[in-house]
Amino acid sequence: MNVSFILIFLLFGAVATYFAGDKLAKTVALFFSLASVVGSIFILNQYNHGINSDFIANWISNPNLYIALKVDGLSLAMLLLTTVLTSIIIFSSFGNQYKNSKSFYALVLFMSFAMVGTFLSADAFLYYIFWELSLIPIYFIALVWGNGDAEERKKAVIKFFIYTLAGSLFMLVAFIYLFQKVGSLMIGDLYTILLTQNEQFWIFLAMFLAYAIKIPIIPFHTWQANVYQKSPTVGTMLLSGIMLKMGLYSVIRWQLPIAPFAAKTYMTILIALSVAGVVYGSTVALKQKNIKKLLAYSSLAHVGLIAAGAYTLTLDGLRGAVLQMIAHGFVVVGLFFAAEVIERRFKTQEISEMGGIRIQDNKFTSMFMIIMLASVALPGTFNFVGEFTLLYSLYSANIWFAIIAGTTIILGAVYMLKMFQHVMLGEANAKVFQSITTNETIVFVVIIVVLLFFGLFPKPITDLITPALQEIVAKINMQLNS
């Protein structure tokens, strides 16, 4: 079985979900997402046994473009992250009733399809198509099923769309330019070209626009908090859990190996921007009154650290970045789900209207606490592994960056604990908090198990991603030394 089956399967799943009708939609969607998890594990197994699962076919002869999907440790890790998180996200929405749910779940699966395609593509043109394609479903999910005032939501979502589209069009220009130079957009050919300093600068900049908006890195983050808050929670989870990883993944896969000189030359600026995001995100999060906005800003801080690690150009930095991408994906989905669980009962996102939940529901409180502690990178959780590696790589680049970013972990603990205190502890709330359902428990338990298991035993993931990252670092160093 080659990896294209997963893509076909997800696409077919999206269509099948649409035709299953409103009642069956979520079950069908869950079935297909779980099946895609099984498929990804099967591919993982093939990869471990050295069986080639790549897929290459001619697509357009002039210009010379391919449908090429490549499986290596890095893309496989992202594939698993996407399929597993999609299943969790779909399952987590079982407690909600969506109008026109057949379209809703079809869009979710379609989005998963596009994101998986982005992670697997080995031809820049195909990659670009998937990259853009993932924008359409999330646009509609946020627009149609979002919450809050329709006019404001419309503004937030269209801003997000135009921002991301504008950024990625510049990336397209970069690819067109590269195509003129190489005559192909296959990743292998792109890795071999040698560009002048000047060319590298422009290409790096064009790609940086696309990725910095997607990740987001300061000062391109202004779309984020509003969209996170206004989207339905499923949309927020898709955005924060998987979609922004597309940006980080692309930095590692496309940007750094193609233009390493530029990355090396402007390393200080890039890391400074990313670390500025960490500080800014944490500081602003302290002041937030809306729980989803608070989580959005905390997410901004965490991805800033990931980007900073990736831009150190060291193996440790890249490895930490990928580990933290996966850890952050799970933790952020868990956090937003906790917010959703509360919102389902209290019908509010305002922190001031919550409180006293601990007395009413112990089980939920403890699970929320574990996830919250994982998000502040408590030793023993997966996030600790990631953040520790990232800080270590920053330390080797410049000690001050490590110190600044490190202090924000403390700041992170402050706002998360403060949030937890206001939301969960205190006097019993006048409103009734119904105990969490079995479905909700399952979601939390799965996320916690993943976070704790890989926190104590990260070796399987490190082993999986390290060879691919070594290859990328070797490419970068080869270019830098030549």
Add this chain to the structure above:
Amino acid sequence: MNTLIAISGLGILSLLAEIFNARKAIVPVTIIGLLAILGFNISTYNHLGAYYNNMMITDKFSVAFSSLFIVITIFLVALSHEFYKDQKTKISDYVGIKVFLLAGTVAMVSFGNLSMFFLGIEVLSISLYILAASNRLNLKSNEAGMKYFLMGSFASGIILFGICLIYGATGSFDLNTILLVISTQAYPQWYFIGIIFLLIGMLFKIATVPFHFWAPDVYEGSPALTTATMSSLAKIVAMATLYKLVMALLPVQMYSFQLIIVCVAIASMVLGNIMALRQNNVKRMFAFSGISHAGFMVSTLLLMSNAANTLLYYASAYAVAGVAFFAVVMYVTKDKENETIDSFNGFGKSHPLLAGILTASLLSMAGIPILSGFFAKFFLLNQLVHTGWLVLVIVAIISSIISVGYYFKIILAMYTKDSEHTLPKVPVMYQIVAVVALILNIALGLFPNVVLNLLG
């Protein structure tokens, strides 16, 4: 050549049907006839031929483009039956005119002689004047017809003047002879003035800045089906003809000529998109968006190699998106005084299929993958980088970003607002045309090779 004769015959047939009182059969018979002609036309793909002292030359270029025109005409004729339901007695005229219009377009892409070219463009234009004013009880339609006629005949005059100058310089109307003269002998400088006149006239027909002023008014005033004909068919016909003229008459492009084209393209993209942002009438908006697309298409003139393929692809992508767009717009705005964007409020909820098709066509025109509009822009920009006019590429990218703003206005209206009025049942034919156009659109996107390799 035989294609042209067959099409003219079909046009006469649809006029005769009126006499024999067979109105109901007109649309189906015409569609079947056009399908047959399409098949015949494709079968001549490999046969080069010149007819009547080089008056008509059929080559791959003419066959490919005329096939595209026939396909679009089939769509337009299919929409006619429903659109002219209230004027049953005139259906044969409307369909007949559309078929004759098609004959004009075929003449325009397969001419070998400038007089034939002029005949073609006049057949096309006069048919469009009639169609623009065809809603004769409506003041706006009359105004549109009058405006189009006055401005259009002026442009035709300029084209004719250009042809005369070229004749004066080279002593012939025949393309091959002209090419022979300019490549072997000294010739007067007014030859280039003649070309500039030709260019101006054609740019008027394509509606590029600064010759675009007629387009918004005429598009808005004309009946919706005529607007569809003008925007999807007439624009790409004129573009293909201009391409053929420039390639034939100007084997070596001077810098100054390229500069003119670049300026026209940039001005059209920027102005078209910015003006479209301010429109509240869907047809006007489409007129301005068409101006910006004209800017994209005009820039194919800068490419010497392989540009016919790119133009054919761009034109097909633009036309199928336009047909699907108008199939939906005609349904929504029927019996409405103004085609404002508000008419689309709540359309996403009441008609998910048609709303989805409209969304897809808009996304295609905005250049979002996997729809063909994206590929069209990609292939074009990919080749433009070669020519060295990077500024054009940058402007094209920026204007694509701007265009998202107004295309999404309609999408937002469909999905976020609630409708105030109910619409009648969806006519089956509109639905079929919209679905087929969307399928063509996606197929073009998935298999671009099919079109891209047609012209060698």
